[in-house]
Amino acid sequence: MPQKLYKSLFWTGYLAVLVFAFLPIAGDISKIKIGPPSFKMQLDQLLHFVVYFLICMYYLFGKRMGFQLFRSNSEVKFILAVLLLATVTEFVQLWVPERSFNVFDWVANVSGIVAGVGVMKISRRIARRSIAKEGLADFADSEERKISR
Secondary structure (H helix, E strand, C coil): CCHHHHHHHHHHHHHHHHHHHHHHCCCHHHEEECCCCCCCCEEHHHHHHHHHHHHHHHHHHHHCCCCCCCCCCHHHHHHHHHHHHHHHHHHHHHHCCCCCCCCCHHHHHHHHHHHHHHHHHHHHHHHHHHHHHHHHHHHHHHHHHHHHH
């Protein structure tokens, strides 16, 4: 996937989420409950969490492929852009007919981002460890060759 396509897909999805927040969609998905009564997660919040988590995974996929969304400070700018999207899409619903602001939706959005950034950090640590191990293995191989001469 070329860099240009990666960026285009990200910004198209970003704008789609933003536009979707302005649409007066009727229906109450929040009435659907998941799990036992003691675990009161609504399907709506789960969807919010998953969407923002997947946005972070898309960013991670691009990073692993060597793509960047921004020229400098890419990760910080990505996190700020997605937090802005999560906040704006919720607050805009105060003025959209048939929609309503829900603080728990916003918390689910931010939780999805936090979980996604957590996976990104863990992924980075794992990559660094494997690079370090490869470096040590290469060093050990070169030392072994020196000794055997």
